[in-house]
Amino acid sequence: MSGSKSIARTAATGGALDPDFLAWSTSLPIDRRLLEEDCRGSVAHVQGLRAGGLLTDAEADTLIAALQSLPAKVASGEVVLQADEEDVHMAVESWLRQEVGDVAGKVHTGRSRNDQVATDLKLWCRDAVGRLEAQIDAVLTAAQAWASRHEDVVLPAYTHRQVAIPTMAPLWIEGALSIALQRDRALLAGVRQELAESPLGGGAVGGTTLPVDTGVSSKALGFDSPPGNPLDAIGQRDHALLLVFVCARLGLHLGRFSADVIELASDGLVKLGGAIAGGSSMMPHKRNPDLFELVRGQSALRQGELVQLMVTFQGLGAGYHRDLQQDKQVIFAAVDGVIDCLRMIEISLANFELLPEPCLRALVAGDAVATDLCEGLVAGGMAFRDAYGKVGALVAAQRGAGKRLAELDADALKDAGFDPALIDRLDPVRAAKRRAARFGR
Numbered sequence: 001m002s003g004s005k006s007i008a009r010t011a012a013t014g015g016a017l018d019p020d021f022l023a024w025s026t027s028l029p030i031d032r033r034l035l036e037e038d039c040r041g042s043v044a045h046v047q048g049l050r051a052g053g054l055l056t057d058a059e060a061d062t063l064i065a066a067l068q069s070l071p072a073k074v075a076s077g078e079v080v081l082q083a084d085e086e087d088v089h090m091a092v093e094s095w096l097r098q099e100v101g102d103v104a105g106k107v108h109t110g111r112s113r114n115d116q117v118a119t120d121l122k123l124w125c126r127d128a129v130g131r132l133e134a135q136i137d138a139v140l141t142a143a144q145a146w147a148s149r150h151e152d153v154v155l156p157a158y159t160h161r162q163v164a165i166p167t168m169a170p171l172w173i174e175g176a177l178s179i180a181l182q183r184d185r186a187l188l189a190g191v192r193q194e195l196a197e198s199p200l201g202g203g204a205v206g207g208t209t210l211p212v213d214t215g216v217s218s219k220a221l222g223f224d225s226p227p228g229n230p231l232d233a234i235g236q237r238d239h240a241l242l243l244v245f246v247c248a249r250l251g252l253h254l255g256r257f258s259a260d261v262i263e264l265a266s267d268g269l270v271k272l273g274g275a276i277a278g279g280s281s282m283m284p285h286k287r288n289p290d291l292f293e294l295v296r297g298q299s300a301l302r303q304g305e306l307v308q309l310m311v312t313f314q315g316l317g318a319g320y321h322r323d324l325q326q327d328k329q330v331i332f333a334a335v336d337g338v339i340d341c342l343r344m345i346e347i348s349l350a351n352f353e354l355l356p357e358p359c360l361r362a363l364v365a366g367d368a369v370a371t372d373l374c375e376g377l378v379a380g381g382m383a384f385r386d387a388y389g390k391v392g393a394l395v396a397a398q399r400g401a402g403k404r405l406a407e408l409d410a411d412a413l414k415d416a417g418f419d420p421a422l423i424d425r426l427d428p429v430r431a432a433k434r435r436a437a438r439f440g441r
């Protein structure tokens, strides 16, 4: 392997690259993933060159046909991209030269790898946004189906890891998962907005004096417009930063939901299906929440990726810097990682169920109806703080006797100085439904 053959070097560059430096610095192992986008971008650029009179129709047709054929040839193994190239862009151009000869020397007219890679990345991110939206939708559909299967199940809502208030399963899954994912999905529209401008025409950093028709390439690639400013077009990665932030926030939300399921499972309120439960290699009785623990753990990786990307960009001046090459592995990992986690949560939603009886026992044991009893007194005219103190005293007395609020009958309530009609307030199921009704359920 020899760097001296590289078409991105001249006499002024100073000879061949050290082979170890080339092997260490090439981005090809990472950016070969952009091959399809790179060829698509080059086809659009060729169309812009033709429209600008910089290529004949015959030249453009030759280049376009070759570029369009390459991704399938690489996928089938018919073509292997040269490993001793600096990146996918040079590997494609080298192959093009072998394939179509000297006319390949015109493809890079009025273009730099700087606007080229910015374009490839935007095309990849646009596709990633679509894949994320589709996978979020799949989770939301699965969550809806889970909610329908558990429509009438009452469970405890927790604060401080302690039973707090009776709630309904559909309210829990929406509050613990669906609504947050809907907000994340809405943020992706902002990413799309930041992907709207084509970088092609930005050149290395100052555009080009040649009459390349960048309106044609922009349109061919589905962008709204050619670049308004070449420095910004080739050097900014805000769209990717926002995308990775959305991945990190999705990861956080999936991790938070996972933490809920893990805790419900450890309290025996949830049964994990065999399809997703982990076993122990030693303890034969275990049914562990591995899926949820891994998803929770992945959330840490997403936050790390966001920080990696921000730190990569921080302190760079405007324009292109080779540091930017290191953005792609982080962006790919963030998107791949969160799409996989979304898919795992989608699978999990078909494979765990809330157990109504244990949920009821937990509600009773946790005196989850205390606030409801208190509000019953308030509805009867008592000041809240007085009701709060009165119910607190009752809870303390019951617990002192080894009992729970829900074990009181109407007579016992009366003996304790409460209206016996308030017995109605001690039913956790009715309490949950009364509360859910306030939220339209």
Ligand code: ARG
Pocket (backbone or CB within 6 Å): 027, 031, 086, 087, 113, 114, 117, 320, 322, 324, 325, 326
């Ligand atoms: N491989 C580079 C990247 O991924 C693109 C090449 C730009 N290189 C350069 N020396 N201007 O960012």
